[in-house]
Amino acid sequence: MGGIRRVFVFLALVLAAIAVPAHSKGDPARGEAKAKACAACHGTAKRAPLPMTPWLSGQLEDVIVLQLVLIREGLREIPQMAGLLDTVTDPDFFDIAAYYARQAPPRAGGAGNAGLRARGAELAKSMGCASCHLGDFSGQKQVPRLSNQREDYLVASLKAYRDNKRVGPDTSMLGIMYQVADADIGALAHFLAHQ
Numbered sequence: 001m002g003g004i005r006r007v008f009v010f011l012a013l014v015l016a017a018i019a020v021p022a023h024s025k026g027d028p029a030r031g032e033a034k035a036k037a038c039a040a041c042h043g044t045a046k047r048a049p050l051p052m053t054p055w056l057s058g059q060l061e062d063v064i065v066l067q068l069v070l071i072r073e074g075l076r077e078i079p080q081m082a083g084l085l086d087t088v089t090d091p092d093f094f095d096i097a098a099y100y101a102r103q104a105p106p107r108a109g110g111a112g113n114a115g116l117r118a119r120g121a122e123l124a125k126s127m128g129c130a131s132c133h134l135g136d137f138s139g140q141k142q143v144p145r146l147s148n149q150r151e152d153y154l155v156a157s158l159k160a161y162r163d164n165k166r167v168g169p170d171t172s173m174l175g176i177m178y179q180v181a182d183a184d185i186g187a188l189a190h191f192l193a194h195q
Contacts, residue, residue, distance in 0.1 A: 024061055024098045026091075031099025034092055038100075041080070045103065054153045058105025063144040064097035065090075066169060075167055105138075106148045112194035120191020123184055127176055137192055142169045147195040154189035 042056045043049035056064060070076035072085035124130065124137075132143045139145040146154065160166035162177035162185070177185075
C-alpha cells in the first residue's frame with residue numbers, strides 16, 4: 001500500500017509543479033532564517049559543502065522544492081536527512097528554495113584534468129545532457145543546475161540513477177544512465193564540475 005501512496009504523491013507533485021506559475025512562491029528573507037541548519041552540510045558562500053553533499057547555492061527553486069518534498073515523503077532516501085524534514089511545511093520549502101536560488105552559483109574549482117574534461121564533454125554531447133539541462137548546464141524548471149556542482153556528488157547521483165536507486169520527475173535519467181560505465185560517469189562528472 002505504501003508504494004501506491006508514493007506513486008500518487010509523486011504524480012500529484014509533478015502535476016502541481018506543471019501548474020505553478022513561473023514566479024517565486026517563496027520569500028528569500030524568511031528562507032535565510034529557515035536555511036541556517038542546511039548550511040551545516042550544504043555549505044555557504046565562504047565554505048564548501050561536506051563531501052558527497054550538493055551545493056544548493058544558485059540551484060533552481062523548482063528543483064529544491066521538488067527534492068525536499070521527495071525526501072520528506074520518503075520517495076528519495078538520504079540517511080543523513082532522515083527525519084529532518086518531517087515537520088517542515090511546503091511554504092517553508094518555498095522560502096528555503098527562494099533563498100538558495102538567489103545566491104550566486106558555485107564557481108569552478110580549478111581547470112581539472114584536460115583529458116577527463118574532453119571525454120566528459122564528448123559524453124555529455126552524445127548522451128544529450130544539454131537537451132534537458134541546457135547548453136551551459138544551468139538547468140531549467142525541475143531539471144537541476146549541474147554546472148560546477150561537487151564532483152563527488154555528481155558521481156554518486158549518476159551512479160544512483162544508473163543503478164535505479166534514485167527517482168526524478170520522470171524516468172529519463174534512468175534510461176540515459178542505464179549501463180553507463182563507472183569510468184564514463186567519472187569523466188562526465190569531472191566535466192560538469194569544472195565548467
